[in-house]
Amino acid sequence: MAKRTGEKYEAIIDAATRVIAEYGYHNAQVSKIAREAKVADGTIYLYFENKDDVLISLFSEKMGAFISRAEEELAQVDSAVDQLYKLICLHFEHLEKDHQLAIVTQIELRQSNPEVRKGIGEILKRYLDVIDGIVEKGMREGVFRQDLDVRITRRMIFGTLDETVTSWIMKDHKYRLMDQVDELHRLFVNGMGSQRNDANA
Amino acid sequence: MAKRTGEKYEAIIDAATRVIAEYGYHNAQVSKIAREAKVADGTIYLYFENKDDVLISLFSEKMGAFISRAEEELAQVDSAVDQLYKLICLHFEHLEKDHQLAIVTQIELRQSNPEVRKGIGEILKRYLDVIDGIVEKGMREGVFRQDLDVRITRRMIFGTLDETVTSWIMKDHKYRLMDQVDELHRLFVNGMGSQRNDANA
Amino acid sequence: MAKRTGEKYEAIIDAATRVIAEYGYHNAQVSKIAREAKVADGTIYLYFENKDDVLISLFSEKMGAFISRAEEELAQVDSAVDQLYKLICLHFEHLEKDHQLAIVTQIELRQSNPEVRKGIGEILKRYLDVIDGIVEKGMREGVFRQDLDVRITRRMIFGTLDETVTSWIMKDHKYRLMDQVDELHRLFVNGMGSQRNDANA
Amino acid sequence: MAKRTGEKYEAIIDAATRVIAEYGYHNAQVSKIAREAKVADGTIYLYFENKDDVLISLFSEKMGAFISRAEEELAQVDSAVDQLYKLICLHFEHLEKDHQLAIVTQIELRQSNPEVRKGIGEILKRYLDVIDGIVEKGMREGVFRQDLDVRITRRMIFGTLDETVTSWIMKDHKYRLMDQVDELHRLFVNGMGSQRNDANA
DNA sequence: CATGAATGAGGCTTCATTCAT
DNA sequence: AATGAATGAAGCCTCATTCAT
Numbered sequence: 001m002a003k004r005t006g007e008k009y010e011a012i013i014d015a016a017t018r019v020i021a022e023y024g025y026h027n028a029q030v031s032k033i034a035r036e037a038k039v040a041d042g043t044i045y046l047y048f049e050n051k052d053d054v055l056i057s058l059f060s061e062k063m064g065a066f067i068s069r070a071e072e073e074l075a076q077v078d079s080a081v082d083q084l085y086k087l088i089c090l091h092f093e094h095l096e097k098d099h100q101l102a103i104v105t106q107i108e109l110r111q112s113n114p115e116v117r118k119g120i121g122e123i124l125k126r127y128l129d130v131i132d133g134i135v136e137k138g139m140r141e142g143v144f145r146q147d148l149d150v151r152i153t154r155r156m157i158f159g160t161l162d163e164t165v166t167s168w169i170m171k172d173h174k175y176r177l178m179d180q181v182d183e184l185h186r187l188f189v190n191g192m193g194s195q196r197n198d199a200n201a
Numbered sequence: 202m203a204k205r206t207g208e209k210y211e212a213i214i215d216a217a218t219r220v221i222a223e224y225g226y227h228n229a230q231v232s233k234i235a236r237e238a239k240v241a242d243g244t245i246y247l248y249f250e251n252k253d254d255v256l257i258s259l260f261s262e263k264m265g266a267f268i269s270r271a272e273e274e275l276a277q278v279d280s281a282v283d284q285l286y287k288l289i290c291l292h293f294e295h296l297e298k299d300h301q302l303a304i305v306t307q308i309e310l311r312q313s314n315p316e317v318r319k320g321i322g323e324i325l326k327r328y329l330d331v332i333d334g335i336v337e338k339g340m341r342e343g344v345f346r347q348d349l350d351v352r353i354t355r356r357m358i359f360g361t362l363d364e365t366v367t368s369w370i371m372k373d374h375k376y377r378l379m380d381q382v383d384e385l386h387r388l389f390v391n392g393m394g395s396q397r398n399d400a401n402a
Numbered sequence: 403m404a405k406r407t408g409e410k411y412e413a414i415i416d417a418a419t420r421v422i423a424e425y426g427y428h429n430a431q432v433s434k435i436a437r438e439a440k441v442a443d444g445t446i447y448l449y450f451e452n453k454d455d456v457l458i459s460l461f462s463e464k465m466g467a468f469i470s471r472a473e474e475e476l477a478q479v480d481s482a483v484d485q486l487y488k489l490i491c492l493h494f495e496h497l498e499k500d501h502q503l504a505i506v507t508q509i510e511l512r513q514s515n516p517e518v519r520k521g522i523g524e525i526l527k528r529y530l531d532v533i534d535g536i537v538e539k540g541m542r543e544g545v546f547r548q549d550l551d552v553r554i555t556r557r558m559i560f561g562t563l564d565e566t567v568t569s570w571i572m573k574d575h576k577y578r579l580m581d582q583v584d585e586l587h588r589l590f591v592n593g594m595g596s597q598r599n600d601a602n603a
Numbered sequence: 604m605a606k607r608t609g610e611k612y613e614a615i616i617d618a619a620t621r622v623i624a625e626y627g628y629h630n631a632q633v634s635k636i637a638r639e640a641k642v643a644d645g646t647i648y649l650y651f652e653n654k655d656d657v658l659i660s661l662f663s664e665k666m667g668a669f670i671s672r673a674e675e676e677l678a679q680v681d682s683a684v685d686q687l688y689k690l691i692c693l694h695f696e697h698l699e700k701d702h703q704l705a706i707v708t709q710i711e712l713r714q715s716n717p718e719v720r721k722g723i724g725e726i727l728k729r730y731l732d733v734i735d736g737i738v739e740k741g742m743r744e745g746v747f748r749q750d751l752d753v754r755i756t757r758r759m760i761f762g763t764l765d766e767t768v769t770s771w772i773m774k775d776h777k778y779r780l781m782d783q784v785d786e787l788h789r790l791f792v793n794g795m796g797s798q799r800n801d802a803n804a
Numbered sequence: 805c806a807t808g809a810a811t812g813a814g815g816c817t818t819c820a821t822t823c824a825t
Numbered sequence: 826a827a828t829g830a831a832t833g834a835a836g837c838c839t840c841a842t843t844c845a846t
């Protein structure tokens with residue numbers, strides 16, 4: 001039934017992003033999104049199943065495009081260590097370039113109902129796979145420990161990046177995310193590093 | 202006006218925890234919480250300002266008690282490295298021991314309105330201070346790099362633990378969190394370690 | 403936001419009048435008014451800001467129309483004495499013709515909250531101006547004393563008419579208001595009279 | 604059951620007067636009155652049937668005392684014309700001396716529910732009888748028209764005094780009520796006068 | 805006599821979704 | 826395809842009154 005494509009499809013998603021960023025998730029009514037997109041309330045239901053679908057599609061479109069781009073760019077990088085560096089850069093650049101999107105995906109959409117959160121989770125899986133790929137490549141290259149648990153490591157990387165961005169937004173973007181890339185990369189690479197260090201020993 | 206103490210105060214907070222864990226944040230009506238606590242709806246308002254206050258208090262009581270306990274236990278540990286280990290243990294133990302609380306604090310309360318989220322954020326600050334204390338101690342001890350950025354590092358630690366717990370809940374607590382303590386500790390300590398490794402060099 | 407016009411706008415106001423007259427102010431719930439108006443509860447909020455707005459609008463529409471009509475009719479009367487007679491007639495006719503409206507405006511709406519009472523007061527100001535006009539005209543004509551205090555006199559006229567109507571309603575409309583016009587007119591005119599004049603004679 | 608007498612009985616009535624005058628009828632909760640009277644909530648129910656009873660008793664005590672005093676003082680005045688003058692004086696003095704009481708009886712208690720209004724109405728009947736007595740006496744004396752309708756005339760007098768006081772309160776007691784006694788008396792006496800009499804002259 | 809903690813019924817309003825035009 | 830007026834379910838909170846102490 002829902003068209004899921006076309007000029008108005010995109011207009012609605014962009015309007016939703018702007019409205020949520022400006023008014024917050026709890027004040028982003030369908031009618032407000034419709035007004036912002038310059039369509040009638042009912043028109044939204046010609047392009048989306050329901051409001052949840054708008055939100056999931058918003059995340060899917062924005063994040064999906066980012067993941068695809070990330071996959072492409074990472075493919076052009078040789079070593080896992082450099083890929084990780086590139087990943088952090090891409091992650092931060094992506095959100096630093098679009099403050100509205102950052103607010104919506106990091107803060108507002110997380111208040112959504114279980115249905116939307118589930119949709120978001122599924123989209124994020126692809127991103128986690130990208131991270132897994134880098135970790136596994138590093139293990140194969142021998143620059144990361146052989147006994148790394150990929151899932152644990154992936155959660156460290158994703159959890160850290162996610163918390164870093166959220167924190168940056170909560171502080172009103174007062175500093176530059178990109179300035180933290182080097183330090184985070186070092187923390188990750190040292191943490192996963194194959195060399196001597198076994199501080200716990 | 203609100204009493205904020207007493208037998209029923211605790212009964213209401215515990216009832217709220219159970220109801221939210223079972224039905225989800227969006228289906229945790231005041232009347233349902235009251236029924237679960239075996240008090241009248243109105244009684245809740247003798248102990249709390251409003252529904253938001255119940256939720257914030259729930260987080261505050263549970264998390265506050267945990268943070269206090271953590272502070273005490275960490276004070277009895279000598280080295281920063283061991284303190285960090287202890288912190289991960291406490292964090293995981295705390296939530297693994299009480300699946301309901303884990304669901305409520307990690308998943309459900311994050312869907313709450315801005316007011317509640319603000320209250321939660323303020324309580325979490327104390328926890329972040331605890332993490333900062335460990336990082337700074339490690340730097341003083343010389344086991345962590347002198348050029349660590351405490352805030353960046355704190356976000357790595359908290360973000361990683363948070364993501365790890367959330368992930369564990371989403372996977373229906375199918376494995377044991379405590380089994381991941383060693384590996385995470387190693388990732389952190391190596392990441393922050395003062396020794397050799399400068400993978401980026 | 404609220405439309406404040408249209409077929410349903412009037413249907414809701416009329417329904418509110420009937421419901422309040424029948425059940426009393428304190429038992430006139432929005433849902434009851436909606437049912438009486440044959441619209442959904444939510445529809446009321448397409449035409450009015452809130453319940454208070456319905457009540458103020460009800461008074462404003464009914465009283466506003468009456469005042470406008472009164473202004474017109476009085477303009478066609480030459481002398482102040484006859485205008486006063488006409489005013490009493492109009493005042494009584496208006497309320498005697500519509501018992502429900504009389505009950506609502508004289509009895510029920512006076513129990514309303516401060517917000518509504520304030521709205522009512524502002525609308526009544528226009529009516530008091532009409533009375534002032536008559537008194538001033540009579541003074542210019544020389545049929546009323548030159549040393550009349552317009553405000554004091556206005557309060558006598560309005561207070562008397564108001565009390566008379568309220569009393570009539572409390573006695574269940576058992577007699578005819580119109581039968582009291584002559585006597586009241588005589589009391590007013592003699593009271594204000596510049597000398598002996600017995601205008602009614 | 605209710606005692607209706609004693610030190611606390613009066614304390615509660617006085618507290619109710621103060622609370623209603625300060626916070627308004629709609630914010631005068633039983634618990635607030637109890638606190639103001641320095642008794643427990645439940646104690647109020649040892650002296651009064653219910654909240655309505657408190658309000659009716661408040662009106663009854665204050666107004667009843669006034670009416671008794673008025674009856675006494677008027678008995679010492681010879682002519683109806685002078686009695687009417689005295690009545691206006693007493694009415695205004697009574698309320699001008701106690702602004703709180705004026706606000707409570709003229710404004711706030713009129714917002715009360717039908718039960719209370721009914722109680723108030725019954726108490727006022729005694730006052731209306733006093734007015735009737737003056738009018739009838741004046742007719743017997745021949746200074747008021749023989750064809751006066753006592754009820755119509757009574758409503759003019761009461762309605763006018765009532766509206767005058769209400770208006771004075773709404774204008775924040777900015778002027779002196781007592782300054783209007785002469786003019787109102789003249790309006791009444793001329794209005795009722797059997798001929799031209801200018802009683803005030 | 806006095807207390808005050810506990811009760812629980814009741815209503816205004818929002819907003820995602822539909823469907824006649 | 827597009828509109829937007831209409832729908833109606835659902836929940837937080839207040840406060841008069843009670844009754845065990």
